[in-house]
């Protein structure tokens with residue numbers, strides 16, 4: 210079979226692959242605890258489900274406008290005004306089939322072959338492969354646990370070349386859980402202000418799953434001067450436990466949003482009509498469900514980070530948000546040379562501790578593992594006990 214070089218250059222999403230493997234092992238009867246997938250374990254709140262049921266009953270089951278229904282785009286405009294003090298009009302908003310589609314629309318609309326996309330690591334697994342689908346090259350800026358996994362202005366400056374077209378920011382970050390402060394964003398923004406040909410995408414999908422005392426800030430809130438070159442990518446998957454409904458949205462300069470819409474019109478058309486009604490309820494209805502979920506994530510975070518740090522050779526930072534813990538296992542790897550990589554250690558934990566996690570290599574960060582704590586305290590407890598015993602057996 211002769212497939213395109215485009216597809217030959219990418220790999221299946223590693224987070225989805227690990228989770229698939231865990232599901233297969235479970236089906237074979239292995240008692241795997243799956244901490245691989247970044248997906249809230251809560252049910253979608255009832256009022257959101259009811260909005261979808263009503264949409265169905267009212268026959269709201271046809272194609273919608275490619276860019277999404279106007280009331281939803283208006284609700285998104287209001288969300289950005291209320292939460293972020295950012296002003297958009299509905300024609301600056303595009304609703305897509307998940308934040309994932311927003312990102313691929315953006316990269317296809319913006320990147321030419323040979324263009325460079327700057328990506329701070331650890332990064333979410335799909336960004337480099339999406340850039341590759343657009344023919345572009347990813348330039349990675351490495352960060353480590355010692356710098357809280359955050360890039361500095363001088364690291365960014367050093368990575369910029371005449372070919373740089375796009376910079377990706379994701380705060381709070383998947384996989385590290387770290388969020389940039391407004392001052393940190395400002396110093397990065399100042400470098401970007403001096404480079405007027407560079408576009409910026411800020412993936413704010415974890416904005417609400419955040420517990421730091423300083424209010425959330427993205428690059429635009431820190432540097433409003435970047436508004437004509439910045440796209441915000443967001444969605445309802447994480448905030449409202451709606452991963453399967455597939456609704457994400459992008460906000461940015463009208464000509465770029467329109468180009469992204471053209472790509473969407475030739476690939477998937479508008480997102481699911483019923484899900485759009487559900488997303489409208491999510492954004493405009495009561496928000497107490499979000500608070501409750503975030504509080505639970507924080508309790509689990511405290512427990513997981515504490516338990517990981519008790520394991521010899523494992524070091525984990527306190528995160529600012531998300532539902533991921535991203536410990537360094539470098540000392541474990543140094544002590545147990547049979548594990549030549551974090552992937553082999555993850556495999557050992559899968560087979561010997563029955564715990565599925567994602568190796569740091571998948572996020573461009575060898576020497577780390579990602580654990581999702583979007584699962585019950587009971588399972589987390591069991592998983593961490595089994596992991597501690599399996600690591601102890603290594604001596």
Ligand code: PMP
Nearest residue numbers: 307308309333383414444446457
């Ligand atoms: N960005 C980040 C950082 C993510 O973790 C995810 C989770 N899959 C996405 C984007 C995509 O989210 P979705 O397509 O479910 O809206």
Ligand code: GLU
Nearest residue numbers: 222224225245246247383
């Ligand atoms: N973003 C989630 C994760 O990182 C979901 C999986 C995916 O879309 O890759 O696990």
